[in-house]
Amino acid sequence: MAEILLSVVGVGKRFGGFTALEGIDFQVRRGERVGLLGPNGSGKSTLVNCVTGTLRNEAGEIIFRDERIDRLTTHQRIRRGIARTFQIPRPFASMTVRENVEIALLYAGAPAGNERVPHGATEDDAHHILEEVGLQAKADERSGSLTQVDLRKLELARAMAAHPQLLIADEAMAGLSMGEVDEILALLMRLNQAGVSIVMIEHIMYAVMKFSERIAVLVAGRKIADGDPQSVIADPEVQRAYLGE
Amino acid sequence: MAPLPFLGVSLASAAAVYGAGIAVGNEYLYFASYTVAQYIVLATAWNILGGYTGYVNFGTAGFFAVGAYTSVVLHKTVNLPLLIMIPVGGLVCAVLGLAMGYLTLRLRGVFFAIATLAMAIVLHTLVVNWSFVGGARGAYIIRPREVMFFASYSEYLFAVMLLLAALAVAIARWVERSRLGRGLAAIRDDEIAAECSGVPTLKLKLVATTLSGFLMGIAGAPFPYYVSYVDPAGAFNLAYGVNSIAMPLIGGMSSWVGPLIGALLLGTLQQVATVTISSAANLLLVGVLLVVFVTVAPNGIVGLLQKVRGQSGARKKQNG
Numbered sequence: 001m002a003e004i005l006l007s008v009v010g011v012g013k014r015f016g017g018f019t020a021l022e023g024i025d026f027q028v029r030r031g032e033r034v035g036l037l038g039p040n041g042s043g044k045s046t047l048v049n050c051v052t053g054t055l056r057n058e059a060g061e062i063i064f065r066d067e068r069i070d071r072l073t074t075h076q077r078i079r080r081g082i083a084r085t086f087q088i089p090r091p092f093a094s095m096t097v098r099e100n101v102e103i104a105l106l107y108a109g110a111p112a113g114n115e116r117v118p119h120g121a122t123e124d125d126a127h128h129i130l131e132e133v134g135l136q137a138k139a140d141e142r143s144g145s146l147t148q149v150d151l152r153k154l155e156l157a158r159a160m161a162a163h164p165q166l167l168i169a170d171e172a173m174a175g176l177s178m179g180e181v182d183e184i185l186a187l188l189m190r191l192n193q194a195g196v197s198i199v200m201i202e203h204i205m206y207a208v209m210k211f212s213e214r215i216a217v218l219v220a221g222r223k224i225a226d227g228d229p230q231s232v233i234a235d236p237e238v239q240r241a242y243l244g245e
Numbered sequence: 246m247a248p249l250p251f252l253g254v255s256l257a258s259a260a261a262v263y264g265a266g267i268a269v270g271n272e273y274l275y276f277a278s279y280t281v282a283q284y285i286v287l288a289t290a291w292n293i294l295g296g297y298t299g300y301v302n303f304g305t306a307g308f309f310a311v312g313a314y315t316s317v318v319l320h321k322t323v324n325l326p327l328l329i330m331i332p333v334g335g336l337v338c339a340v341l342g343l344a345m346g347y348l349t350l351r352l353r354g355v356f357f358a359i360a361t362l363a364m365a366i367v368l369h370t371l372v373v374n375w376s377f378v379g380g381a382r383g384a385y386i387i388r389p390r391e392v393m394f395f396a397s398y399s400e401y402l403f404a405v406m407l408l409l410a411a412l413a414v415a416i417a418r419w420v421e422r423s424r425l426g427r428g429l430a431a432i433r434d435d436e437i438a439a440e441c442s443g444v445p446t447l448k449l450k451l452v453a454t455t456l457s458g459f460l461m462g463i464a465g466a467p468f469p470y471y472v473s474y475v476d477p478a479g480a481f482n483l484a485y486g487v488n489s490i491a492m493p494l495i496g497g498m499s500s501w502v503g504p505l506i507g508a509l510l511l512g513t514l515q516q517v518a519t520v521t522i523s524s525a526a527n528l529l530l531v532g533v534l535l536v537v538f539v540t541v542a543p544n545g546i547v548g549l550l551q552k553v554r555g556q557s558g559a560r561k562k563q564n565g
């Protein structure tokens with residue numbers, strides 16, 4: 001089996017008196033495609049926020065490529081190879097679509113991690129990435145005026161521009177049509193074939209089942225199942241807590 | 246245009262203004278133009294933090310005064326030439342900017358703005374109680390009787406401030422188009438998304454406060470020589486804080502052109518108002534213009550021009 005890329009060990013997170021995550025153990029191997037399921041409010045996005053550093057976890061450890069990262073700043077974690085999309089898109093609204101992507105290329109996209117991207121290279125790279133997600137026609141539009149669907153594509157484009165080893169897609173397909181879901185699925189597959197591990201958080205079961213090699217399920221801040229898709233879906237506890245509702 | 250040629254153009258413009266100034270040869274003209282040029286530096290400095298990065302600094306007067314009082318201290322102790330005092334004043338304010346950044350940049354929005362205002366008030370109080378620099382009564386600065394290459398000291402100050410304005414504008418333009426400027430814009434748009442794109446937000450914000458502080462300091466350093474008499478009321482004048490915000494706002498905050506236009510326009514108007522009406526009319530003028538612009542043209546004059554030129558012109562790729 002491939003090496004473990006990301007290891008979340010006993011992670012907990014509280015908001016005031018509310019326990020959003022408790023004792024979460026979660027691993028992603030190099031090259032793996034993992035689905036992360038759970039009802040609304042179960043803590044999926046909170047887990048992403050803890051892994052990327054947008055939130056600090058209170059208990060447990062987060063290890064990426066054999067390095068403890070849970071006290072690093074977010075940009076340091078991004079530069080080490082973790083990228084994420086935001087469930088509610090957060091574009092740089094005053095910039096064009098291309099400029100959005102260039103930010104990530106300039107600041108996180110250097111393959112070695114911290115080096116600067118040579119001048120001129122970013123424009124080609126940005127063009128290439130926008131082509132991949134199907135936004136090349138809108139490269140010069142202001143990102144603040146994009147539709148929801150295009151904003152989701154931009155989220156993916158920006159995450160790709162960071163050249164991650166692990167990409168966490170937090171509901172990247174919400175609101176997309178069937179055809180667009182298939183496009184994004186194909187895109188994520190291509191990325192995965194290029195060696196990027198992917199965690200897909202998604203409510204669209206069809207996409208999750210088609211994509212995932214493994215599925216983990218969160219319910220009320222706890223992980224209740226983790227394994228191959230068929231057996232996780234068949235698990236009575238999962239059915240009761242999530243699918244059966 | 247690449248940064249260096251632009252610096253050339255910018256310096257040449259300053260030289261042209263200087264040439265026109267001495268052709269007229271009027272001391273009052275030097276005096277008035279000095280003020281306008283000083284506002285170009287202050288507005289440009291403010292905009293690096295306020296316009297590019299999205300952090301509103303109400304403490305411009307604090308930085309300006311620290312630059313000015315650094316010169317007073319140097320004048321009373323070692324009495325260096327002005328051209329050395331200016332970078333020293335800048336460096337002191339750079340350190341002040343860095344310190345302010347460390348203490349306040351974790352605050353967002355209105356809390357950051359209030360903290361900068363509080364800092365200016367604290368500095369004001371310190372200076373009022375510091376008898377070495379004259380306390381509340383202020384200090385007299387005796388200008389050197391003559392200065393090489395220039396007909397008068399006023400003419401010299403006029404030239405120096407034009408030079409500083411040219412430098413400030415060139416620096417702002419360079420920042421705007423650099424990797425740094427892109428990062429600052431990302432911070433302004435969405436700080437969390439910026440971090441998630443690899444932007445070291447805290448570091449960049451500290452660079453912005455430091456650089457902005459430095460430029461405000463160099464604007465203040467020659468001030469004691471310009472007025473010959475500095476007191477806290479003059480150096481910490483409300484007008485510096487208000488103008489350094491109003492000028493970029495009226496000109497447009499998204500590019501270096503905005504503060505330049507704003508300072509030229511508002512600075513000149515204020516000078517005219519001072520002569521024709523009274524200096525009390527200045528702040529009133531600023532207030533009225535601010536209200537008009539905030540409601541009618543929130544993106545300033547630059548924004549208006551871009552609208553007129555149409556999206557195609559405005560959105561054209563910004564190369565070199």
Ligand SMILES: Nc1ncnc2c1ncn2[C@@H]1O[C@H](COP(=O)(O)OP(=O)(O)OP(=O)(O)O)[C@@H](O)[C@H]1O
Binds near residue numbers: 020039042043047087
């Ligand atoms: N910053 C915050 N402050 C307080 N409570 C929060 C915060 N962020 C999330 N929560 C709460 O934590 C719980 C988990 O939220 P989270 O966004 O992680 O859920 P999720 O599994 O991503 O849900 P969804 O499927 O709706 O996206 C929710 O009850 C939410 O209200």
Ligand SMILES: [Mg+2]
Binds near residue numbers: 045
């Ligand atoms: Mg969520």
